[in-house]
Amino acid sequence: MKKLSARRRHPLAALVVLLLALACTGGLYAAFAPASKAQADESAQSLAIDEGKKLYAVGCASCHGTGGQGTSDGPSLVGVGAAAVDFQVGTGRMPAQQPGAQVPKKKVIYSQAEIDQLAAYIASLGAGPAIPSEEKYGPEGADIAKGGELFRTNCAQCHNFTGKGGALTHGKYAPSLEGVDPKHIYEAMQTGPQNMPSFPDTTLSEQNKKDIIAYLDAVNGDDTESPGGLSLGGLGPVSEGLFAWVFGLGALIAVAVWVAARTAKAKKS
């Protein structure tokens, strides 16, 4: 103690105290700060946000505004969350090619890394649904039958009973869900892209979403069999009726004409 009190008037004492205080604060911060695990992560995150901001300025800002606040050509992106970005850009819907009733799915022009950077930037503008992890939409623990029930209650009115899609008003349509990445289906339910209503976790739980995705894989997956053969798009009475009228009736008429056109007489006239 004596030693310490003797040196407290040392010219460097103030500096030492300041350094100690700083180290303490830093240490305490490191110990208690939220998401303390990752200084490295944090800087990676802010780097991603910066990169995303640059990508945004080039590819998105002309419609959605320089700060994501929206313009007359595009809605505000504040609070839409990373999931919306991952869906819209990950399915090629964004950036949109031209205005119209509906922005269609097309070739994806960003890499997944770039999409993640854009998503990080948009997520930094306001809290919204995050990109789901794989265990949320994977097949483990999913109830296919319950998923079918939920799909028919919530989704089938627009997307057809097995997710083949259908028409809406004024050129809008519900796209087919065949071959859509389960992650994107999950994100679409969460965020409600374009004219699709959203189905947030509060009204359609995470388990419900998982069940629906498992049902779609069961009825629409790559190895789904069609016991009836030619499914004609799975659209139900529309395509089946058309097929029966055009080809079924057409074949009958053709046979009738063929039978009547060939005379059985010995002397052909």
Next chain:
Amino acid sequence: MSSQDIPEENLPAEQDRPHGAAARPADETNPFADPGLPPHEPRVQDVDERAAKRSERTVALLFTLSMLATIAFIAAFVAIDVDKSVYIFPLGHISALNFALGMTLGVALFAIGAGAVHWARTLMSDEEVADERHPIEASPEVRAKVHADFKQGAKESVIGRRKLIRNTMLGALTLVPLSGVVLLRDLGPLPGTKLRHTLWSKGKLLVNMNTNEPLRPSDVAVGSLTFAMPEGLEEHDEDFQNEIAKAALMIIRLEPDSIKDKRELEWSHEGIVAYSKICTHVGCPISLYEQQTHHALCPCHQSTFDLADGARVIFGPAGHALPQLRIGVNDEGYLEALGDFEEPVGPAYWERG
């Protein structure tokens, strides 16, 4: 029946005129020339017995093919496992049993038809025959005989003399149809006021049909779509389908300033509105909701309702706006109905007014 009642000039000139007989030219009594029938031409099978034999064998072969196909149908039904799947171009992966049954039955029926057509065209007589029209009325002799027979029958049955039998028989025959008339009662009773009321009443909670949990306002996000049923209704209830067919609700949330209809705003809670899910045209469940335009489209006949404007009909055959349910929040913070629908849900009917 003879054609003796018909004036001579209305009859065909020669009823049993041979094929290819001379046509009759127009004259004063008949201004239309009769072109007559073309001469009959024989078929190969009529003149060549070997060709006829060949035709016979073809027809027999088709009928035999049909028999074999039927036997194959039965064999396929017995032998093929119901879960077996095969790949057949261009049908893709298909149930082997379905495919075998369809093909064999198709061949069996087609071969019978094809055989019959071939038989009729090559072997059955194809002599053209003119079949003349006959008067519908019977000849006077036949009519007189029927009258006499009837009178004699009536006399022999003593129905005119034994009045008791006649009257009781008439009574019995009159009463028998009454059983059928009485059974019609089972078509009723009339629905009464059932069509005017649903399970909704003041204080009933709005239960989310996905989770079976009552909804809170914070659960319903702007742009989301949720289906709700009244609390107390269980999916296993005997009358579940009858009740949900009237009580089904669409819950959406709008920004309060985007609601154009004053009553809709009053009946909503913080922008949450509850509309009947039953189309007012013919009662299809209507829930093709577009969250940006706030339009709901009916999949059956494309009736379109503007849910931001009192569910007004903006397109299609529906005659009424969708009924809105007045909702609020109870003390525990759950969404509740503030009464039943004010008007009948679903399609209009005579007494609806």
